[in-house]
Amino acid sequence: MTSFFGPCHADLMTFTIVSVHAHPDDEALLTGGTLARAAAAGHRVVLVTATDGAAGLTSPDMRQRGDLGRQRLVELENAAAALGCQRVIALGYPDGALSGIDPVIATQRLAGILEEESADVVTIYDPAGGYGHPDHVQVHHLGKAAARIAVTPVVLEATVDRQLIIAAIRAVRLVPGAVKVRPSDFANAYTARCDITHRVDVRDFVPQKRQALAAHHSQTVGGSGGRTLSLLLGLPGFLASRALGHEWFVEHGRTAAKPALDDIFASLR
Numbered sequence: 581m582t583s584f585f586g587p588c589h590a591d592l593m594t595f596t597i598v599s600v601h602a603h604p605d606d607e608a609l610l611t612g613g614t615l616a617r618a619a620a621a622g623h624r625v626v627l628v629t630a631t632d633g634a635a636g637l638t639s640p641d642m643r644q645r646g647d648l649g650r651q652r653l654v655e656l657e658n659a660a661a662a663l664g665c666q667r668v669i670a671l672g673y674p675d676g677a678l679s680g681i682d683p684v685i686a687t688q689r690l691a692g693i694l695e696e697e698s699a700d701v702v703t704i705y706d707p708a709g710g711y712g713h714p715d716h717v718q719v720h721h722l723g724k725a726a727a728r729i730a731v732t733p734v735v736l737e738a739t740v741d742r743q744l745i746i747a748a749i750r751a752v753r754l755v756p757g758a759v760k761v762r763p764s765d766f767a768n769a770y771t772a773r774c775d776i777t778h779r780v781d782v783r784d785f786v787p788q789k790r791q792a793l794a795a796h797h798s799q800t801v802g803g804s805g806g807r808t809l810s811l812l813l814g815l816p817g818f819l820a821s822r823a824l825g826h827e828w829f830v831e832h833g834r835t836a837a838k839p840a841l842d843d844i845f846a847s848l849r
């Protein structure tokens with residue numbers, strides 16, 4: 581952390597945040613607004629993406645061109661630039677196989693980055709890995725272990741308010757022809773509202789977040805049914821602000837209180 585005028589002027593302190601993600605595009609979906617807001621306030625933002633994203637769905641012609649992993653790395657760089665990240669580190673693990681890698685080596689690599697950056701804050705995922713993707717669950721475990729080794733002061737689990745997810749699923753179920761997902765499938769996904777410590781207002785950074793989402797062009801096409809990215813990008817302005825305007829975190833060692841905190845650096849000030 582850096583202070584230009586000493587500890588009395590806490591508002592002028594700048595911090596380093598390292599945001600750890602599983603796949604290219606997760607950074608924009610889960611933390612894009614928070615990272616853009618931190619960067620705009622003068623904090624150093626470092627993005628770490630564990631896998632190459634080469635197993636992601638995409639259109640047949642994009643798949644045919646081959647090397648989706650390299651394409652997604654370019655998209656990741658563009659998304660990171662839109663958010664104001666100062667450094668992007670792609671760990672290059674195979675997409676979908678993060679739970680099969682040597683966790684000791686991966687933890688050491690991550691801890692090395694946290695130490696090198698003197699990270700004040702690290703973001704990982706909630707223990708459920710959000711919706712349960714094994715790569716996301718593994719990011720939770722690796723990130724938690726690395727933060728312990730590097731003694732990173734603030735560990736934030738990026739998550740979503742489960743109540744909002746279930747409300748959205750109920751609403752989508754009313755749309756004829758929409759993919760039917762049961763609300764009960766998400767009974768243990770992400771995080772219960774009462775356990776969320778931070779609800780970060782990123783409404784002023786929705787344009788940057790949308791730009792970052794749009795940078796992941798390969799992920800807006802392909803697969804059956806609507807892709808989350810293209811659905812979000814297709815929302816009109818006022819709905820985009822509602823859907824993308826807040827991000828949620830659980831800080832390790834902090835008890836959730838009402839209202840939830842808006843400042844991810846609150847524990848450092």
Ligand SMILES: [Zn+2]
Nearest residue numbers: 602603606716
């Ligand atoms: Zn992911």
